[in-house]
Every structure is written in C-alpha cells, then in structure tokens.
Amino acid sequence: MNMLASATKSPNVAPQDFDTVIKMTKLCLKEIAKVKYELNFTYPQLCANLSVHVKKIRGQRSLYFEETWSSLPTISINVADYCAGFTYLNEYASYQSSPVIGTITSCSPRTALLATVAHEVAHYIQYHCGPSVYYLHWCYKKPHGKGFKTIYRYLREAVVNPQVRADAGVTPQLQHNLSKNQVVFDEI
Numbered sequence: 031m032n033m034l035a036s037a038t039k040s041p042n043v044a045p046q047d048f049d050t051v052i053k054m055t056k057l058c059l060k061e062i063a064k065v066k067y068e069l070n071f072t073y074p075q076l077c078a079n080l081s082v083h084v085k086k087i088r089g090q091r092s093l094y095f096e097e098t099w100s101s102l103p104t105i106s107i108n109v110a111d112y113c114a115g116f117t118y119l120n121e122y123a124s125y126q127s128s129p130v131i132g133t134i135t136s137c138s139p140r141t142a143l144l145a146t147v148a149h150e151v152a153h154y155i156q157y158h159c160g161p162s163v164y165y166l167h168w169c170y171k172k173p174h175g176k177g178f179k180t181i182y183r184y185l186r187e188a189v190v191n192p193q194v195r196a197d198a199g200v201t202p203q204l205q206h207n208l209s210k211n212q213v214v215f216d217e218i
Contacts, residue, residue, distance in 0.1 A: 035102050036081035043086045047109045051084045054144050055105070058151040061188050062181065069159050079103065080154055086110045092146050094153035103158050105150040112143040119145045122174050131179060131186050137197045145190045152182035 034055070039048040056077070063073035081104040092107045119134040119142045120126070126133045134145055156178045160170025170177035 034077050034080050034082055036104075037084075038082075039084040040086060043084050043109060044113075047086070047113065048084045050140070050143070051107045051109065051147060052082060054147040055080075055082050055107075055151060057144075058148050058185050058189055062151070062155055062184060067184055068165070069155065069163055071159055076155075076158075079158060080105065082107065084109060086113060088114075092150050094150050094157070096157070103154050105147075105154055107143075107147055107150060109143065111146075112139050115139050116142055118142060121149075124174055125179060130191065131182050134190075134194055137194050141190065141193045141197050144193060145186070148185040148190050149182060152178055152185055155181045 034052070037048075037052055059076045059080070060073050062069065063071060063076055079102065081102040083104060083106045085106060086109050088110045090108050090110070092105070094103065094105050096103050116139055117137055119137070121128075121131065121133045125131050134142065137145075153173070156166070156170050160166040160177050163170075166177045166180065169175055169180075172178070
C-alpha cells in the first residue's frame with residue numbers, strides 16, 4: 031500500500047470522512063500517474079511527496095499550499111460542505127461554464143467532495159510536476175491557468191464526471207449515444 035507522506039485531520043473530522051478523503055486523493059493520484067498523461071512520476075512518487083490535511087470549518091475553502099518550513103506540498107480538504115449534504119460544486123469564473131471542468135449543479139455530496147479533492151490534487155500536480163513535464167513547464171505557474179486546467183480536465187474526465195453522470199442516472203450506453211450525436215468544443 032502506498033502511503034502519503036503525511037495525512038492529518040482536525041479533531042472535529044469524523045474518521046470515516048477522513049478515510050474517504052484519503053481514498054479519493056489516492057484515486058486521483060493513481061489516475062494521474064498513468065503513462066498516458068506523460069507526467070513521468072509514478073504513483074508511489076506522487077504519494078511520497080504529498081501531505082493531506084482534512085478539516086471541517088464552515089466558510090473556508092479547500093486549498094493547496096507549500097509550507098515554508100516544510101518541503102512537503104500539502105492539500106487541505108474542507109469536509110464541511112460534504113457533511114452538510116451540499117449537492118453542487120461552484121468553480122472559478124474563468125471555467126465555470128466548461129462542460130468538462132465547470133460548475134457541477136447537481137450531484138451527490140460524495141461526488142462534490144470528489145470534485146473538490148480532484149481540484150486540489152490538480153494544483154499539487156500542476157506545481158509539483160509542472161516544471162519538469164514538457165507540456166506543462168511553460169504554463170504551470172498561473173493558479174487556474176492552462177496547466178491547472180489541463181490536469182484538472184484529465185481528472186474530471188476520468189474520475190469525477192463519470193460519477194456525476196451516474197448520480198444523474200446517465201448510463202454509459204446513453205452517454206455513448208449522446209456523445210455520438212453531439213460534439214462540444216471546450217477551450218482550455
């Protein structure tokens with residue numbers, strides 16, 4: 031089992047919510063470590079260099095940061111909205127209308143949390159891997175710029191959006207039929 035460098039939680043976070051976030055984080059890391067994304071980082075390498083903190087504080091965002099006193103990048107995931115049963119995810123204005131990475135208006139609380147985790151993992155990959163990945167090294171610095179959107183798009187397409195469709199009752203066959211009849215052009 032690959033371990034994260036560090037995984038901590040605030041005292042008011044339930045153990046099952048903590049475990050859910052850790053599993054979602056590992057799911058995203060396992061997906062993005064696949065060869066097809068050409069990051070040249072393995073899943074164990076990505077896990078070994080990431081710290082995860084889970085908190086539950088109303089009104090605060092989840093975030094990615096690098097501690098000045100530590101060499102470990104950290105994602106901090108706020109489970110307050112998940113625990114309150116929120117069934118949507120607001121995204122930033124620059125891409126909120128994107129059909130792939132935009133705002134999710136209706137989903138299960140678990141899927142909204144998964145999207146939040148994917149968002150923060152995308153920031154981790156953006157800043158941790160971006161400087162050494164040929165297609166990111168020129169665009170990884172802007173917080174919600176092209177580098178971030180590329181990584182987030184990979185995670186949304188592979189991990190989050192299938193669950194959004196499942197929450198909406200869209201079967202894989204129906205999605206296939208819709209895709210054959212509809213082409214969506216989405217700028218990064």
